[in-house]
Amino acid sequence: MQTVHLTVPFSYSVIWTKNIFNKDNLSFLDAIDFNESTKKQNCLFIVENTINDLHENLNCQIKDYTSYHNKYIKFLGYEVFKGGELCKNLHFVEKICKVFKEYKVCRHSFIIIIGGGSFIDAIGFAATITHRGLRQIRIPTTVLSQNDSAVGVKNAINAFNNKNFIGTFAPPFAVINDNQFLQTLSQRYIISGITEGIKVALIKDLKFFNWIVLNADKLKTSDSKELQYFIEKTANLHISHIENSGDPFEATAARPLDFGHWAAHKLEQMSNGTLLHGEAVSIGICIDAHYAKYLGYLSTSELEQIINLFKTLGLPIYNELLTTLKNGELDVFEGINDFREHLGGELHITLPKTIGDSIQIFKLDKDYLKKIFKYLKEL
Numbered sequence: 001m002q003t004v005h006l007t008v009p010f011s012y013s014v015i016w017t018k019n020i021f022n023k024d025n026l027s028f029l030d031a032i033d034f035n036e037s038t039k040k041q042n043c044l045f046i047v048e049n050t051i052n053d054l055h056e057n058l059n060c061q062i063k064d065y066t067s068y069h070n071k072y073i074k075f076l077g078y079e080v081f082k083g084g085e086l087c088k089n090l091h092f093v094e095k096i097c098k099v100f101k102e103y104k105v106c107r108h109s110f111i112i113i114i115g116g117g118s119f120i121d122a123i124g125f126a127a128t129i130t131h132r133g134l135r136q137i138r139i140p141t142t143v144l145s146q147n148d149s150a151v152g153v154k155n156a157i158n159a160f161n162n163k164n165f166i167g168t169f170a171p172p173f174a175v176i177n178d179n180q181f182l183q184t185l186s187q188r189y190i191i192s193g194i195t196e197g198i199k200v201a202l203i204k205d206l207k208f209f210n211w212i213v214l215n216a217d218k219l220k221t222s223d224s225k226e227l228q229y230f231i232e233k234t235a236n237l238h239i240s241h242i243e244n245s246g247d248p249f250e251a252t253a254a255r256p257l258d259f260g261h262w263a264a265h266k267l268e269q270m271s272n273g274t275l276l277h278g279e280a281v282s283i284g285i286c287i288d289a290h291y292a293k294y295l296g297y298l299s300t301s302e303l304e305q306i307i308n309l310f311k312t313l314g315l316p317i318y319n320e321l322l323t324t325l326k327n328g329e330l331d332v333f334e335g336i337n338d339f340r341e342h343l344g345g346e347l348h349i350t351l352p353k354t355i356g357d358s359i360q361i362f363k364l365d366k367d368y369l370k371k372i373f374k375y376l377k378e379l
């Protein structure tokens with residue numbers, strides 16, 4: 001017998017800039033890896049309708065930019081589609097794959113996706129399965145997608161009543177975070193996007209958590225320097241996990257960045273879009289933080305700090321969906337089964353051991369969870 005082991009490297013850039021399509025901004029050229037010797041790069045722009053509507057000049061700006069830099073860029077087209085959680089479905093993905101076919105994109109073509117996390121998830125997935133992978137440039141336009149989803153290596157859509165049931169691990173070619181897009185984002189979405197930063201701080205970075213507590217009020221506005229710092233710090237914590245955890249494609253069952261998500265994914269799906277991802281994660285973290293206290297990890301004062309932070313930000317800590325029954329059992333508990341199934345049969349739940357550090361547990365006591373739900377309702 002002979003075994004050959006291969007190591008296949010991946011790399012991508014995360015670029016921070018402002019006013020990406022100003023003619024003298026070279027970040028986009030950097031992202032497509034231009035150099036004097038390369039031939040023109042095919043670029044197809046796929047834009048979420050909200051962004052196209054709210055940033056009225058975007059279409060013209062992109063056309064001007066690409067024609068100004070036409071030595072390096074071949075502009076293929078600018079297409080607009082509706083985004084949001086509901087676009088994460090197979091039918092939409094098929095439609096996008098057909099668009100790729102119509103534009104005759106090749107494996108070296110760049111698909112530039114401009115929109116929120118849901119839009120990037122869906123178009124990104126279509127891009128990863130067309131010709132076994134087109135080059136994705138993600139330009140995320142929400143707090144959540146700039147600090148978490150777009151800088152990562154996952155693409156997914158919802159199917160069969162399950163969040164992110166169909167998807168791929170496929171790193172983008174590059175990610176460009178431009179704070180200018182956030183200026184049109186509603187406060188509800190800004191706040192919802194903050195949850196993922198609290199999540200990662202709770203399991204990895206006490207100092208950052210304390211900073212968030214101190215600056216919580218300033219994070220609610222799109223143009224604050226504190227929000228910009230928060231997004232960059234959160235993105236860097238996610239990036240650093242992907243780069244250094246030794247498990248970028250989540251081959252093992254442990255899934256630290258999914259802290260708070262077993263309940264969140266189920267609640268989000270049960271709410272039919274009325275709960276935003278970050279809002280559902282906020283409730284999920286409150287549940288799991290209480291569980292961590294029950295197991296003797298978090299102290300009472302740490303737990304209070306966490307709950308108060310969510311309250312200060314105006315994020316939910318409870319939802320009536322936690323009382324919904326299905327076949328005589330709380331429907332949210334289906335989230336535990338979904339999570340177990342997704343992880344490969346064995347349940348791994350990440351909890352904060354103390355603020356800034358984490359621990360894995362392998363079962364959840366449903367009776368105690370019910371007590372937590374009641375307690376959160378009273379709070």
Ligand SMILES: NC(=O)c1ccc[n+]([C@@H]2O[C@H](COP(=O)([O-])OP(=O)(O)OC[C@H]3O[C@@H](n4cnc5c(N)ncnc54)[C@H](O)[C@@H]3O)[C@@H](O)[C@H]2O)c1
Binds near residue numbers: 117
């Ligand atoms: N792939 C991953 O690793 C990963 C990680 C975390 C979350 N996610 C996914 O990300 C999705 C949530 O993403 P999201 O929070 O960005 O929400 P979203 O993409 O659903 O966008 C929310 C709303 O904001 C609008 N919008 C987007 N940018 C805007 C802007 N600049 N100004 C005004 N309106 C704007 C959109 O049209 C939409 O209506 C979920 O589906 C979640 O599962 C994926």
Ligand SMILES: [Zn+2]
Binds near residue numbers: 196277
């Ligand atoms: Zn999340």
